[in-house]
Every structure is written in structure tokens, then in C-alpha cells.
Amino acid sequence: MSPLHEHDLLLSRRLFFGQTGLRLGGLGLTYLLGGEPARAAAAPGALVHPPLPGLPHLPAKAKAVIYLHMNGGPSQIDTWDYKPGLAEWFDKDLPPSVQGGQRLTGMTSRQTRFPVAPSLFSFSRHGECGRWVSELLPHTAKQVDDIALIKTVHTNAINHDPACTFVMTGREVPGFASLGSWLAYGLGSESNNLPAFVVLTPNWKSKAAAQALFTRMWSSGFLPGRFSGVALRAAGDPVLYLQNPDGVSAKQRRTQLDTLAAMNAHRFDQLGDPEIQNRISQYEMAFRMQSSVPELTDLSTESPATLESYGPDVQKPGTFAASAILARRMVERGVRVVQILHRGWDQHGNLPADIRLQCQDTDQPIGALLTDLKQRGLLESTLVVWGGEFGRTVYSQGTLTKENYGRDHHPRNFCMWMAGGGIRGGVDYGESDDFSYNIVEKPAHLNDINATILHQCGIDHERLSYKFQGLDARLTGVEPQRPIREILA
Numbered sequence: 001m002s003p004l005h006e007h008d009l010l011l012s013r014r015l016f017f018g019q020t021g022l023r024l025g026g027l028g029l030t031y032l033l034g035g036e037p038a039r040a041a042a043a044p045g046a047l048v049h050p051p052l053p054g055l056p057h058l059p060a061k062a063k064a065v066i067y068l069h070m071n072g073g074p075s076q077i078d079t080w081d082y083k084p085g086l087a088e089w090f091d092k093d094l095p096p097s098v099q100g101g102q103r104l105t106g107m108t109s110r111q112t113r114f115p116v117a118p119s120l121f122s123f124s125r126h127g128e129c130g131r132w133v134s135e136l137l138p139h140t141a142k143q144v145d146d147i148a149l150i151k152t153v154h155t156n157a158i159n160h161d162p163a164c165t166f167v168m169t170g171r172e173v174p175g176f177a178s179l180g181s182w183l184a185y186g187l188g189s190e191s192n193n194l195p196a197f198v199v200l201t202p203n204w205k206s207k208a209a210a211q212a213l214f215t216r217m218w219s220s221g222f223l224p225g226r227f228s229g230v231a232l233r234a235a236g237d238p239v240l241y242l243q244n245p246d247g248v249s250a251k252q253r254r255t256q257l258d259t260l261a262a263m264n265a266h267r268f269d270q271l272g273d274p275e276i277q278n279r280i281s282q283y284e285m286a287f288r289m290q291s292s293v294p295e296l297t298d299l300s301t302e303s304p305a306t307l308e309s310y311g312p313d314v315q316k317p318g319t320f321a322a323s324a325i326l327a328r329r330m331v332e333r334g335v336r337v338v339q340i341l342h343r344g345w346d347q348h349g350n351l352p353a354d355i356r357l358q359c360q361d362t363d364q365p366i367g368a369l370l371t372d373l374k375q376r377g378l379l380e381s382t383l384v385v386w387g388g389e390f391g392r393t394v395y396s397q398g399t400l401t402k403e404n405y406g407r408d409h410h411p412r413n414f415c416m417w418m419a420g421g422g423i424r425g426g427v428d429y430g431e432s433d434d435f436s437y438n439i440v441e442k443p444a445h446l447n448d449i450n451a452t453i454l455h456q457c458g459i460d461h462e463r464l465s466y467k468f469q470g471l472d473a474r475l476t477g478v479e480p481q482r483p484i485r486e487i488l489a
Contacts, residue, residue: 049188049196049336056187056458061422061489062383063190064331065183065453066338068366070358071164072211072345073414075392075407078119078355080415081151081436082132086118086394089435090402094395098437105158107348107397108408114395116435117405120352129426136359139367145426146370146379147419148487152430152439155390155411155446160211160346163389163411168217170447170475177221177466179450180337182475183457184227185220186464190334193292195230197337198330200323202234204344205357211346218339222468225275229339232293232326234318250290296329309368313361324365328372331382345388348397349406370419383421383456387449390414394435413439416449421456424489447476448484455483 077083094114108114123132127144140147157163162172169176177185180197189196199218204210218229268276299307299315302325313319320342327338342362347354366386373379391414392407413432419425430442451461454475461481465472 047188047190048192049184049190051188052186055464057460057463058455058458060456060458061381062420062456062458063381064336064338065180065383065385065421065457066327066331066369067179067340068362068384068386069167069217069339069341070345070362070386070388071213071341071343072160072347073163073388073390073392073409074345074358075119075347075351075355076151076413076415077392077394077407077436078121078351079134079136079359080149080417081432082123082134083118083394083434083436084123085434086116089116090118091115091400094435094437098433098435100438102412103158105409108393108395111397114393115400116394117396117400117407120403120405127426131426131428136355137363139364140370143367143370143419146374146423147417147425148423148427148429149415149417150429150444150449150484150487151413151415151432152442153387153391153414153416153444153446153449154439158390158409158411160389160409161214163409164211164214165216167387167389167446169221170450170477174214174216175221176468176473177223177227177475178216178218178229179453179475180218180229180339181220181223181227182454182464183337183459185223185466186459187336187457189336191292191336192334194296194330194333194335196335197227197229198335198339199229199231200234200326200338200340201231202320202323202340202342202361203318204320204342205361206344206347206354207357208344208347208350208354210343213341213343217341222473223466229337292333296333297326299325306368306372309364309371311364311368314365320361321365321368324369325372328369328376328378331373331378332376347392347406348408350404351392351406352404373420379420381421383423383453384419385416385449385453386418387416388414391436394437410437412437413443418452418487422489423456424487427487429484429487442486444484445481447479447481451476451481452483452487456488 094116099114121134121136123134125131126133126141129145131144131149133141133144155163155166157166157172165174166172168178184196201213220227264276307314310321310325313321314325316322323340327340330338344358370379370384373382390409390411393410397406397408413436430444431440432438433440454461461474461476465474
């Protein structure tokens with residue numbers, strides 16, 4: 001139900017009861033909110049973020065999701081999609097039959113040549129599954145038997161902003177709800193002291209210019225505002241204005257919030273505007289976070305061995321390593337979705353040097369995160385997802401040399417992986433051609449990825465919808481999509 005429709009219904013019912021003298025608006029309100037009490041007045045022990053009635057639809061394999069988004073589009077050819085035959089094609093033109101007249105970006109569409117650029121990096125087999133992995137990822141390579149690799153992901157958009165919007169919301173245009181918001185809306189979370197959906201935006205070592213991050217990637221869109229992701233800052237205080245002003249005690253702050261909640265409740269009683277309820281719940285969550293966030297970010301309780309496993313940057317606020325260990329600590333505390341967006345993967349030139357730096361940022365922390373979750377018994381119930389908004393071209397953008405090359409955007413096929421949360425590790429899904437340019441078998445649309453994530457969390461993607469602009473809007477859109485059952489345990 002949209003906020004406008006909810007407002008109209010609540011207002012009409014309130015006026016009706018008021019005019020007839022029955023004064024049963026509270027009963028009407030409880031009915032129209034599906035029996036959910038006001039969050040600020042929730043009974044002791046009640047969930048601050050309860051699930052929707054009737055959810056989950058299915059037995060849930062995953063209770064939490066950690067989404068590792070490599071913003072800018074990591075090169076699948078240099079990381080996961082091993083193509084040894086490309087060595088023979090160095091500096092030869094990509095055959096027109098492979099390129100197939102497909103759309104190119106304005107950055108390479110005017111090139112007179114499309115010289116093939118084999119990966120500069122060596123690959124070797126790892127794990128019992130024998131998966132080929134780039135030398136760039138030695139720590140993640142140790143976890144391949146827990147990872148399902150999807151090699152044929154494809155998307156609609158060819159430029160960053162619409163592609164990033166698409167990967168997170170299932171649409172290229174702004175205004176739609178993000179994956180994390182859908183999960184928070186449908187399933188809530190088990191944490192009463194932290195948001196259901198938290199976003200981290202760590203810094204990066206690459207000197208290349210990075211694409212901007214837009215809040216629409218973690219926005220609730222048309223869903224109620226309380227389901228938007230809460231972004232923790234990479235430097236300084238994780239949340240601005242979290243501490244009370246000088247001279248204001250916690251008891252005084254509690255009294256202020258109780259008074260404010262009573263005033264908002266009175267206003268809600270007059271107008272029936274559901275956004276007032278959102279406001280009450282957000283003030284209450286902010287108060288709870290005053291104690292929960294400092295405890296969350298205090299790593300002094302972690303063992304030296306655990307800290308060492310995440311790498312030398314783990315105690316530097318704002319790094320990917322610090323974000324990774326915080327993600328584990330959040331799912332331990334009942335947060336439903338943690339999204340880490342690492343920038344700097346848009347390597348149109350100088351790719352070998354820049355991708356090394358990006359992998360130095362992320363590889364060891366990702367390997368440690370998977371190991372840490374597994375050792376604590378959390379990987380079985382936590383779905384970890386890795387990927388970008390698209391892949392990169394096999395041909396070089398600009399000058400190609402033996403030591404250097406760049407790659408343009410490539411939405412036709414790229415790699416993503418999942419681990420934990422009921423995923424069958426050690427399997428590959430799909431195959432690309434010899435140039436990692438087209439899909440040969442088993443394509444996986446990005447909304448198939450989203451359908452799979454929802455399925456593992458116990459949600460039938462066709463049944464979780466919200467009225468918006470005359471449609472029963474869904475994360476996975478109106479076209480047929482399906483969970484990728486071949487990678488499910």
C-alpha cells in the first residue's frame with residue numbers, strides 16, 4: 001500500500017469515527033496497519049523491525065545478506081573468467097562476428113581498431129573444485145569451495161549511473177526501492193538497536209577517478225522511508241550528531257524523545273499520515289544507536305588473530321578491511337542487510353596497476369570475512385554476494401602494450417559470485433565464449449541474481465510487491481525471472 005493511499009484510508013476512517021462519535025480511531029488504525037503497534041510504543045521484547053505478515057514465504061536459508069559491490073565494473077577477464085587462448089590474439093583485432101554490431105560506449109565507439117588484450121595476470125587452479133582464479137585474488141581463492149561462480153551475468157545498461165541503479169533496484173531509472181530496502185521491508189531484522197539495512201562506503205587505493213555513489217542505490221524509493229539504508233561514514237563519527245549535546249544527559253534525552261513521540265502521536269491521531277509513524281520510529285532508532293554504534297565499532301574485543309586475518313588496514317576507519325569486519329559484527333547483532341560499496345573499479349586505462357591496488361584493498365578482507373563467518377557458524381545463515389554493475393571488454397581502450405591496457409564497459413557478460421546462505425559452493429554456472437564477450441550457455445540476468453537472493457532469504461520474488469504508479473511493483477520487474485536453482489544447495 002502506498003503512503004498516499006494509506007493516508008487517505010486512515011484519514012477517512014478517522015473522520016468517520018469522529019463524526020459518528022464512536023471514537024474508535026485507535027482500533028481502526030491498528031486494523032489498517034495490519035495489527036502492528038506503533039513502533040515507539042512497542043511492548044518490551046517486541047521487534048522494532050518486524051516482518052510483514054505472512055513472510056517469509058519459503059523456508060529461509062539466509063537470515064542476513066552481505067553485499068560486496070565493486071563499483072565501476074571489475075574486469076572479469078583479469079579476475080575470474082580464465083581465457084588462456086587469448087594469448088594468441090594479442091593485439092589482433094576482435095573479429096566483427098564476435099562484436100556483432102553490439103552497442104559500444106562513446107569512449108570506444110570511434111576507435112579505428114579493437115585490439116584484443118589478454119590478461120596480464122596468471123591464473124591457477126584452487127580448491128577441490130579446481131577453479132581457475134587470478135593471481136590477484138590469492139585469499140579469496142582459498143575459499144572457492146564455498147563459492148558459486150556465475151560467469152554469465154548480463155545487464156541492460158552500459159553506463160555507470162543507470163547500471164548501478166539497475167543492479168541495486170532492478171530498474172535503470174531512479175525512484176524504485178533498493179534490494180536492501182525490499183529485504184528490510186519484507187523481513188525486518190532481529191536487531192532492536194541497529195538499523196535493518198546498513199551501508200558502508202570505504203575508501204580505495206587506486207588513484208583513478210571513481211564514479212559517484214548515489215543514495216538511490218540504498219534508498220527505499222516508494223517504500224516507507226524507514227526502510228532506506230543507513231550509511232555509516234567512512235571517517236570521523238560513523239553517524240553524525242550521534243552524541244548528545246554538551247550538558248544533555250541520556251535521561252534528559254530520553255525525556256525529550258518521549259515528549260516528542262507523544263506530540264507526533266497526537267499529530268498522527270489528527271492526520272493519519274503514516275510518515276509521522278516513520279518519524280517516531282527513526283527518532284527512537286537514533287536514540288538506541290547512541291549506545292549500539294560505539295559498541296559496534298569498538299574492535300578491542302576482537303582477538304589479535306582475527307584482526308590480523310583481515311589485514312593491516314582493519315583498524316583504520318574507512319578502509320575496506322574495517323568495513324568487512326564491521327559487516328560480520330553487524331550480522332552477529334541481527335542486522336538484516338549490510339552493503340559495502342567499494343569504488344575505483346572503472347579502469348579505462350592503466351588497468352594492471354589500478355586493479356592490483358583494488359584487489360589489495362579487498363582480497364584479504366573478503367577471504368577473512370568468509371573464513372570468519374564460517375568459523376563462527378554464521379556462513380550457513382549469511383548470504384555473501386560479490387559483483388559489479390557490469391564487466392569489461394576483451395579489447396583494449398586506447399593504446400595496448402605488453403605491460404598496459406584499459407578496458408571499456410561491457411554489459412553483455414560478467415562474473416558475480418555467492419557464498420553461504422544455502423548456496424552450493426564450488427560450482428560454476430554458465431559459460432562465455434573464447435573472448436569473454438558473449439554468453440554461450442546459461443545466461444543469468446541481474447534480476448535472476450536478485451530473485452536468487454530473495455529466494456534464499458525465504459521470499460518468492462513474484463509475491464513481494466508494492467503498489468506504485470498503478471503497478472504491483474517488484475524488485476525483479478515485470479519480465480519473467482527466476483532463482484538460479486543450479487547453484488542452490
